Amino acid sequence: MKNNTYKVSIIGASGYTGSELARILVNHPEVEIINITSESHKGKKFSDLHGQFSGILDLVLVSANEVDVAGLNVIFLALPHGVSMEFVKKWQDSGIKIIDLSGDFRLSTPEVYEDWYKKDHTFPEGFEQAVYGMPELHEESIRKASLVANPGCYPTASILGLAPLFQTGKVDPKGAIIDAKSGITGAGVKASNTTHFSNVNDNFKAYGIGNHRHTVEIQEQLSFLLKKSVYLQFTPHLLPVDRGILATAYMSIDGEMSQEKLDKMYQDFYRNKPFVRLRNQAPSIKEVRGSNYADIYPFWDDRTKRAIVVTAIDNLVKGAAGQAVHNMNLMLGMEESTGLNQVPMQP
Amino acid sequence: MKNNTYKVSIIGASGYTGSELARILVNHPEVEIINITSESHKGKKFSDLHGQFSGILDLVLVSANEVDVAGLNVIFLALPHGVSMEFVKKWQDSGIKIIDLSGDFRLSTPEVYEDWYKKDHTFPEGFEQAVYGMPELHEESIRKASLVANPGCYPTASILGLAPLFQTGKVDPKGAIIDAKSGITGAGVKASNTTHFSNVNDNFKAYGIGNHRHTVEIQEQLSFLLKKSVYLQFTPHLLPVDRGILATAYMSIDGEMSQEKLDKMYQDFYRNKPFVRLRNQAPSIKEVRGSNYADIYPFWDDRTKRAIVVTAIDNLVKGAAGQAVHNMNLMLGMEESTGLNQVPMQP
Amino acid sequence: MKNNTYKVSIIGASGYTGSELARILVNHPEVEIINITSESHKGKKFSDLHGQFSGILDLVLVSANEVDVAGLNVIFLALPHGVSMEFVKKWQDSGIKIIDLSGDFRLSTPEVYEDWYKKDHTFPEGFEQAVYGMPELHEESIRKASLVANPGCYPTASILGLAPLFQTGKVDPKGAIIDAKSGITGAGVKASNTTHFSNVNDNFKAYGIGNHRHTVEIQEQLSFLLKKSVYLQFTPHLLPVDRGILATAYMSIDGEMSQEKLDKMYQDFYRNKPFVRLRNQAPSIKEVRGSNYADIYPFWDDRTKRAIVVTAIDNLVKGAAGQAVHNMNLMLGMEESTGLNQVPMQP
């Protein structure tokens, strides 16, 4: 039924980004999943790990070492940071297009990486090739890239929410505050005290105050837009939900502003961007759940002279696997929204 | 992009069955949604009611009276019982195919309806035309039907779980106990004490003990299979989840039985049924969430000589909108699984 | 067993503040609940409305008109705003102490009330008597008060979190941003789209951006501390939990500051305040659930020169019924923490 023009491999089966990639790609009309890898579960079926795929995707998991890249068009790295860079290094010269969903190549330099990730980078050369894979900002570079660093989930919501304001240049480079809230899948599939049901359910808390590593990723991209160094406040919180990020951003504005001007600014910036929906009321995370949409609501508070921008995404789709497929579509020259027509699931 | 061969209308926009029909049909390759109706919200956009459809389905809602059935192939009635029958009556002679998602024509006779639903039936003639829309049991009748009564959510899970055992005939017609648990969407979109978050969250309870009206629907279908009058115990419970039904059914078995025999019985019964997945461990409701699958796990307890069958469905999909689309596919002669390739969403 | 020195009445049985008052007072060693009122449920037992009280508090509900205040020491008004003022008016001269849990007398003047609550005030004289019932700020006035206006839930968390900073005076009166998140009980017991389980569960959203009426209540109390007019940004959000408020407050600081100085400032301000717990890590709402504690975590971000203060309370206890009992204890001359020894319930 499929055209199956393109052949892809997913490196890393056990995490949520791996299973979300599979959920999207299995119905993508132009793609065939050739293999999925797992070191700890090789020999099992993918559907043994993820029961929801029973009868849908029963591929036997293989070791990453068994993957023959020769016949592939794209490799998705759904691995922890620190591990991913090894595979980029290994496959850099293979000519295959690589989309890395880890944090290993999102920042501008190995030095910044080492400063915020607190570990050495073993493939610093990769930074020159890597393109930051946010299609709304870097579409042309992504089309030509051989290595795409897929953005972090918080940065996706935060940058999309603030980009129009920073591009115009009329903002204080130190004035932005982003109060962000994420579902628990952002903490990964690994069982820990953080992810224990009874520590999350009916609960809510802030974490990483003042030092979360997504801060610098957001700062770098907004600096790129503003053409000045940006310093911002970023505070993540943990929601008792599976999926979804809601970022509430506050920005004092110098000079004239009104709701109409603000709306216009956002409409202009996001014209013809199929996955950004500008809303006229504050979106909820369930209105984007399971889909690749970013819903953005820019609000002008004339009493306080602040712009407040609320952005909602699904952290596993727009914030990870969906954005990765979007990048793949661009890299392979397909229509950008191919295979990304999932309707948000509410309720 | 679509072939758009068939034109459909959804009568009743505000409920969950209405929005789920839209979620599925908007991506169905052979169908175009011509209109969606609402009496209380006409003039608004569908996406005003269901924000998740912003930019996807912005159709303006019309009154059901404005629907011109002439150009349509199928009408879905996503209405409360008691209301639905009026539209069946109105459109019975139009030649259009009708799929009724209410309980108005699921039972065998108007008398049984009036006995369990405690209200008069205003279109008793409809019972003769109506086919019980469970494809795994009545595929051939559905293909020829002009009016399909789409099964209830609890009956879908309960009947699918027990059908193979009742068809073989080796069961006590009074011996089945079904302990069923449903997500809150089963109680509908209407705000009430029952659906108030704080009465549901972190909570769980039984209701309708001994007298839930789905009891008779299950009994009738199992009687049809057993060719004897079946009386069973059905106890529904309310889960603090949005979607999903899990039915745990208990059945004492006369004569020889083993896990192997039980498995074989289920495999034979469900051979070539694309939406039934026989599992080798107890399924969870999230493994089918958002999809049209029914996951069934038959277990033989040799210590107690009982078969225990666990069945999981998404009440809004396999238990409502998905099954309705499955019925439509059959009624219109399409491949039965067209447009129903949603992968279960976990997490 | 009890000393039962004091006799109290709860006006308004059906809401959450009413049932929480009962939960606390039924075990308060110095208090007897004489009656509980309800206009719509009079004649029923309190435990018919709130099944958790079966066998614990089976008092028959009476009309507020039947309450004889002569024998009472304290009346708690657990009523909607707009209704409460009528009862304050009615009982103002009775000599009985009144604790009003509505918003009717929390603000400084009837004019401010009418501006933010968008309704006329029918007992403007009450503002002169009313004391803002936040014991950490107004203990002495509360001890002498005949009418206490019990603070709102968001203001309780917000003011407690920021009070030490505003009292010192080194802050920009327009610089505070409060990003607050509340459990659904804050929206009340009434069934509505807002409180429907499937609109809340696994969901999250902002609301009332720029115009929530608790903004002015917070501004007034912080202005009182700063001795200057304060204007602040307050953004509430709806959490998929029953109880709890977490307020994350951001404040740029003029002049020298450090973590040590900030800690010292908070320790000094809250010395001998039994229900404020200064934490050395960000608290979660479950760590205070069901209790009268406010957990506060002041953090100094030297990179951005901002103080970030996270405050967690149970909106129904510290933000309503518990604070009301605290006020009662002060008004009646008891030890302030009497009957408020509930240990937070986690998990």
Add this chain to the structure above:
Amino acid sequence: MKNNTYKVSIIGASGYTGSELARILVNHPEVEIINITSESHKGKKFSDLHGQFSGILDLVLVSANEVDVAGLNVIFLALPHGVSMEFVKKWQDSGIKIIDLSGDFRLSTPEVYEDWYKKDHTFPEGFEQAVYGMPELHEESIRKASLVANPGCYPTASILGLAPLFQTGKVDPKGAIIDAKSGITGAGVKASNTTHFSNVNDNFKAYGIGNHRHTVEIQEQLSFLLKKSVYLQFTPHLLPVDRGILATAYMSIDGEMSQEKLDKMYQDFYRNKPFVRLRNQAPSIKEVRGSNYADIYPFWDDRTKRAIVVTAIDNLVKGAAGQAVHNMNLMLGMEESTGLNQVPMQP
């Protein structure tokens, strides 16, 4: 303020039974907690492990080896099964009363234990001393016991729900089916795939079908009442809630029965039992949450001739720590409900 007549130690601080014991005992008027132990966290404060106790119970954790039993009246063992037996053995001759919350001494013989727990028992002599600590069934034995085996959570709900029927003797010893549903805390504090938020939230599943070890515990106690060997079907399920068990039990009845007779049977059996509340409608788990109540609703279905009994408890209180304190009260000769006046927390 406390009389502090009795001195107790809690062995095992990190689990939920440990923290629940502390939550109850810290407000018990006749008890002082002398020490709490932890091997892996010794040296930390109890409130470091359980933040909700900050400022309430900041006791420094010690090793169990440092506990001097000489000055103690009661020791609570809040340990995993297999570990607990070692401490019973160690302290058996000390004269101190021991309440073991593990499964090590709940069954009738070491052989039955080894059969269902699949491990050797290292202190078989303990079975002779051990009394099954369900006060509603064994009050007199508990009063005299030196070692109490605190019942399992599922057995507490299941046995209390069925005991009156089995005592009368008119039931089929192989006819009972118990379909039980538990909150996730029943799976313990340990992080695992089972307890990962995203595997539990919005999800539901059955587990341990046909072989859960609580089956035999229930069978033994009901056999004791019926004076015949009982074999029953027990199916546990995992609810997406923190606390609570709801057991729905089905029992065919021989001979005459009616709702009135059934009610009378339960009223007679539970007369003067302070923690059993017979309800006239099906209870929800939140109606008992945080409290020591067992709410029971016996229902007679005349159509199917079955008794259906719904029982709700808090698994951590009535199913663990609360029942343990109840046992302590009896063992020490206090009024049985002392310190157990927690009102259920709803919402």
